[in-house]
Amino acid sequence: MSALVPAYALYGEGPDGFPDDLHVETIPARAAMHDWRIRSHRHGALFQFFFIASGGGTAIIDSGAHALGPGSAIALPPLVVHAFDFAPSTEGHVVSVPTAVLDRLSHREGSWRGVFQAPLVLATGEAWSAEISAVLCLAHGEYNAHRAGRAEALAALAGLILVWFQRALTAREVAAGSDAGLSGARLVQRFMAQLQADFRLHPSLSDRARRLGVSVPHLSRVCRQVTGSSALALTHERLALEARRYLAYTSMTVAEIAFSLGFEDPAYFSRFFARHVGVSPRAYRADPARVRPKPLADARGRSAPGEDMRTRGQPLPP
Known part of the structure; x- marks a missing residue:
């Protein structure tokens, strides 16, 4: 059984009230x-x-x-x-x-x-x-x-x-990139904010694109240009991330995690997790530190440690 990851107001001090604006x-x-x-x-x-x-x-x-x-x-x-x-x-x-x-x-x-x-x-x-x-x-x-x-x-x-x-x-x-690149990055930001809010509900890409005011091909193309991954891949990555958190930091069963993430069939959830993480949920829970999640690739097909996790690009100009 995995222990819960500690939650602090400030590291080591316990989750008490926070009296200041910063x-x-x-x-x-x-x-x-x-x-x-x-x-x-x-x-x-x-x-x-x-x-x-x-x-x-x-x-x-x-x-x-x-x-x-x-x-x-x-x-x-x-x-x-x-x-x-x-x-x-x-x-x-x-x-x-x-x-x-x-x-x-x-x-x-x-x-x-x-x-x-x-x-x-x-x-x-x-x-x-x-x-x-x-x-x-x-x-x-x-x-x-x-x-x-x-x-x-x-x-x-x-x-x-x-x-x-x-x-x-x-x-x-x-x-x-150019102004077009900036516009694309903002679209991806809006998509990621939308994804963060409702990833457990599994809306279709058509519904997501409609709410963003773009077509599905345009959304996927811009996501690939900005992050190196399609809109669908980003959606799956968000679900897999939450699943890893539950497995590593809670004692919920695999079935409970599946249902909390909007999956109707725990067996299908297990296959989804294994496909995206590389091991079964139970194997991941047994040793989370041993398993490195498959990183999202940038436009060149390589992960980029230290880069912005949403809009990978060059470091800030001096």
């Missing part, structure tokens, strides 16, 4: 006391943002490994299982923002929840790094100073950090 701390403040290794965990109602100023290491995000170095920036939505193995003396910051704060900052279509509905890993250049470093240092100082107007200042700084990550994602999309 929490800011340096990476050494928590990582050093754990020998620079943060074990697998998740957060129920927090978005987290990481920035590596110097040093580096490895991030494990939903079983995928991402090499980190100076200028690496990460955005993690709630419930994503993640772990870190930092190089000693790594410097940087970790920002945690409650989902309610994101909701307050969302004021138009394409809200923050849509932008950060999947993990984001970026490699930033010198100018981008300097900008976010300045904001994070300011936020860290404001968080610890406890001066008048602290709540308002923290809310404003949370907005600046969120804007920086959104701009960084947009810049990456632009760097990856």
